[in-house]
Amino acid sequence: xxxxxxxxxxxxxxxxxxxxxxxxxxxxxxxxxxxxxxxxxxxxxxxxxxxxxxxxxxxxxxxxxxxxxxxxxxxxxxxxxxxxxxxxxxxxxxxxxxxxxxxxxxxxxxxxxxxxxxxxxxxxxxxxxxxxxxxxxxxxxxxxxxxxxxxxxxxxxxxxxxxxxxxxxxxxxxxxxxxxxxxxxxxxxxxxxxxxxxxxxxxxxxxxxxxxxxxxxxxxxxxxxxxxxxxxxxxxxxxxxxxxxxxxxxxxxxxxxxxxxxxxxxxxxxxxxxxxxxxxxxxxxxxxxxxxxxxxxxx
Amino acid sequence: xxxxxxxxxxxxxxxxxxxxxxxxxxxxxxxxxxxxxxxxxxxxxxxxxxxxxxxxxxxxxxxxxxxxxxxxxxxxxxxxxxxxxxxxxxxxxxxxxxxxxxxxxxxxxxxxxxxxxxxxxxxxxxxxxxxxxxxxxxxxxxxxxxxxxxxxxxxxxxxxxxxxxxxxxxxxxxxxxxxxxxxxxxxxxxxxxxxxxxxxxxxxxxxxxxxxxxxxxxxxxxxxxxxxxxxxxxxxxxxxxxxxxxxxxxxxxxx
Numbered sequence: 001x002x003x004x005x006x007x008x009x010x011x012x013x014x015x016x017x018x019x020x021x022x023x024x025x026x027x028x029x030x031x032x033x034x035x036x037x038x039x040x041x042x043x044x045x046x047x048x049x050x051x052x053x054x055x056x057x058x059x060x061x062x063x064x065x066x067x068x069x070x071x072x073x074x075x076x077x078x079x080x081x082x083x084x085x086x087x088x089x090x091x092x093x094x095x096x097x098x099x100x101x102x103x104x105x106x107x108x109x110x111x112x113x114x115x116x117x118x119x120x121x122x123x124x125x126x127x128x129x130x131x132x133x134x135x136x137x138x139x140x141x142x143x144x145x146x147x148x149x150x151x152x153x154x155x156x157x158x159x160x161x162x163x164x165x166x167x168x169x170x171x172x173x174x175x176x177x178x179x180x181x182x183x184x185x186x187x188x189x190x191x192x193x194x195x196x197x198x199x200x201x202x203x204x205x206x207x208x209x210x211x212x213x214x215x216x217x218x219x220x221x222x223x224x225x226x227x228x229x230x231x232x233x234x235x236x237x238x239x240x241x242x243x244x245x246x247x248x249x250x251x252x253x254x255x256x257x258x259x260x261x262x263x264x265x266x267x268x269x270x271x272x273x274x275x276x277x278x279x280x281x282x283x284x285x286x287x288x289x290x291x292x293x294x295x296x297x298x299x
Numbered sequence: 300x301x302x303x304x305x306x307x308x309x310x311x312x313x314x315x316x317x318x319x320x321x322x323x324x325x326x327x328x329x330x331x332x333x334x335x336x337x338x339x340x341x342x343x344x345x346x347x348x349x350x351x352x353x354x355x356x357x358x359x360x361x362x363x364x365x366x367x368x369x370x371x372x373x374x375x376x377x378x379x380x381x382x383x384x385x386x387x388x389x390x391x392x393x394x395x396x397x398x399x400x401x402x403x404x405x406x407x408x409x410x411x412x413x414x415x416x417x418x419x420x421x422x423x424x425x426x427x428x429x430x431x432x433x434x435x436x437x438x439x440x441x442x443x444x445x446x447x448x449x450x451x452x453x454x455x456x457x458x459x460x461x462x463x464x465x466x467x468x469x470x471x472x473x474x475x476x477x478x479x480x481x482x483x484x485x486x487x488x489x490x491x492x493x494x495x496x497x498x499x500x501x502x503x504x505x506x507x508x509x510x511x512x513x514x515x516x517x518x519x520x521x522x523x524x525x526x527x528x529x530x531x532x533x534x535x536x537x538x539x540x541x542x543x544x545x546x547x548x549x550x551x552x553x554x
Contacts, residue, residue, distance in 0.1 A: 156400035159353060160414035160466065161390030164382060170413065174404045252404040252446035 022222040026213060027229070035209030036230055042195040042205060043234075046130035047188055053131065054138025059168065061143055072139065079136035085197050087133060091125035092201050126198040134191055141183045145176030177249040185242040189235050196227075206230060302365075304329040304470055304501045305350060310359035312345055319345045321525035323359070327518070329469075330499045334512040334533075337522035338548055343505040346522070347472050350503065351392045352385050363392060364469050390418045393463030393471035397478050399455045401447040407434065407458045408443040411465045419466065426465070433461040437491050453484030457491055464495075471495070473504040509552055513537055521545045 012018060026032055060072035079087070149172055157167040196207035204212075206227050214223040247257055259267065305327035312320040319342045327333050335343045348354040350361055352369035360377070361368045369385055370377040380388070401410050411430040415421050434440055437457040439450075447455050456476055463471055473492065477485040489511050496502060496515045506512065512519050512533055519536040521528045521544075528542050540546045 150400075152396065152398060152400040153402065155353065156394075156396060156402070158386065159351060159389055159392075159394040159396075160462070161386040161388075161418040162414050163386060163417060166417045170417070171402055175402075249404075252406075252448060254448075 017221060018225070019219060019222040022217075022219045023225050026210075026223060026226050031204075031209055031213070032206070032226060032230075035204050035206045038204055039192070039195050039206040039230075040234075042126060042130060042198065042203075043188075043192045045127055046134050046191050046195070049127075049131035050134025050191070051138045051142075051184070053135030054140075054142050055173075057135060057139035058142035058146060061139065062146060076136045076139055079132055084129065084133050084194060085200060088126060088129040088198060088201060091129050092122055094125070122201040122203055126201050126203050130191065130195065130198070133194075134187070137187055138184070141180055141187060142176070144183065145178070145180035146172055148179040149175045174249065178246075178253055181242065181246050181249060185238065189238055192234055192238070193231060302329055303327065304331075304364055305503065306362045307346070307350070308360050310346070310349055310361065311357045312342075312349060312354060313357055319525055320349070320356075323525075323527060325520065325527065325530075327470075327501065327503060329364075329501050331517040332496045332502045332504065332515050333518045333520060334516040335503065335505045335520045335522060336507070336509070336512065336548070337528075341522045342525040343522050344474050347394075347474050347503060347505050350470075350472055351389050351394055353394070355379075363388075386418065390414065390466050391469055393466060393468035395456070395459055395463050395471065395473045395476050397475040399447070399452075399459045399479070401455055401459055401462070403447050406444050406446055407439065407450070407461075410447070410458060411462045414462070415465050430461070430465055433464055434458075436494075437461045438487070451484060452480045453487045456480065456488045460488075460491055460495075470501045470503070473502065473506065475505055475507070477506065477508060507552065509537065509549070521548070523548070 057072045057075060060068040061076070063069060082090075153171055153175065154167060157171045162171065195205055198205060199208035199211065202208065210223040210227045214220045244260070247260070250257055303326045305325070307323055307325040310320050310323040311318070321342075323342075323346055325333075325346075335346065337343050345354055349356050350363065350368065352361075355369065360370065366388065367377075368388055370379055371384075372378075401407075402413070405413065408427070408430055411433060412423075412426045415426040415429075416423060431440075431443065434443055437460055439454060439457055439461075442450065442454065442458075447458070450458065456479075460471075460476075476492070477488050480488065485508070489508065492502070492504070492511070493515055504511075504516075516533050518530055519533045520530040521536060521540070521542070523544050528544055529536060529540065535541075536545065537549065540549060
């Protein structure tokens with residue numbers, strides 16, 4: 001195993017094909033940084049709009065009102081069925097289907113109207129597509145969290161006379177978060193990478209931008225690596241965020257919270273200092289040095 | 300003789316084809332303790348849940364303190380109340396569950412203050428002070444900041460009782476409050492309930508604790524098969540039951 005890793009690292013370092021010089025040159029290059037910002041904007045806006053929509057859709061789908069239920073079900077069905085890339089192209093070509101949007105009496109006179117192509121820019125189309133797509137998935141994630149909460153919780157809230165909206169926000173959602181968060185983090189990482197799909201609308205996000213550059217200079221692999229490493233870094237940041245948010249919502253679910261990595265590191269340092277001390281003591285007694293350390297390592 | 304706090308008249312309730320309550324009539328005087336006994340499946344819990352409209356009755360009516368529960372009368376007919384009104388009525392009736400149903404993500408104190416603040420819109424400071432006093436009353440003065448999972452079953456149920464009392468209810472319903480507890484924890488919960496009974500709280504208690512019934516109850520009700528078989532003071536129902544089904548049940552429970 002170690003040999004394989006060593007070989008791979010050696011290859012990374014010596015194979016000229018990776019071309020680390022070009023990689024380094026473009027990693028912080030201005031157009032790449034600008035593209036990274038666009039990717040981040042799309043991700044954040046898509047996630048916020050998507051999850052807000054998702055909470056509303058999930059609440060509708062769990063409501064007793066048959067109209068709300070049907071609307072939510074249909075929405076989720078449609079937006080999960082259409083591939084994101086197809087949906088994006090639809091939004092971008094909205095002007096082809098309806099050249100004017102008009103507000104007025106249905107089938108009657110209109111009050112004012114706007115030209116569709118002016119209404120939906122390509123960035124708008126991308127955001128609309130991502131948010132609508134995301135909302136459908138987020139709705140199911142939120143619903144999964146909500147139905148995982150013990151029915152008795154709602155019954156207790158109802159017996160106490162807590163108003164319905166408050167039951168949802170204060171009792172249900174915080175408990176549902178425990179089940180929602182891992183899937184939601186998954187979905188967020190997915191969204192981060194899905195933003196690369198909007199390159200079909202010629203939006204200068206990360207993936208589109210590196211394509212533009214390697215289209216010009218022909219250095220495909222190093223530029224793909226630029227995008228890859230940035231995606232990996234962003235995902236890593238999201239994972240750290242996920243850990244702390246999950247920890248926050250574990251209050252009350254666990255008797256004691258798991259230590260954060262920092263706390264664990266501090267504890268480990270403390271322990272090794274302790275082990276060293278024990279080692280010295282063992283030496284003093286004529287014992288075998290390292291015995292204490294071995295035991296620690298096994299643990 | 301004081302007025303009736305709870306009036307149950309001709310209540311029927313079915314789940315699908317299963318008839319759970321088969322014409323129940325019951326009257327509970329204010330300030331008294333009524334203990335409902337009976338084999339499992341006899342409809343005791345359903346009856347209790349009908350009193351605060353957690354279950355809708357199919358026929359008959361329930362009123363608490365003269366107010367019809369879950370319905371209003373208009374033009375000689377009954378109309379179901381909106382959810383908001385039902386919730387308001389429930390806030391006046393405490394309910395203690397078999398499995399506590401504390402909110403696990405809130406501390407003991409937060410569990411208690413939630414409903415008085417959000418359902419009754421009472422001032423936060425006043426509610427917090429009362430909640431601390433309630434915790435002391437159920438013997439948990441030092442545990443305000445504990446989460447339910449950090450408490451034993453008996454402690455959780457005592458928090459749940461404090462939570463029900465925080466609404467200053469006219470009536471408290473107990474649905475087998477000690478059935479989910481380890482035997483050695485039953486006593487501490489019953490002690491709290493005894494104290495409540497002495498303070499003049501109107502209580503309906505579904506339980507299997509015959510000793511508690513004998514000691515605390517003003518009225519013992521024996522149910523079987525969705526009907527009230529007999530009712531009366533503990534001395535008559537428990538010690539010289541008139542009905543053979545009561546006799547059979549008691550001999551099994553006391554054996």
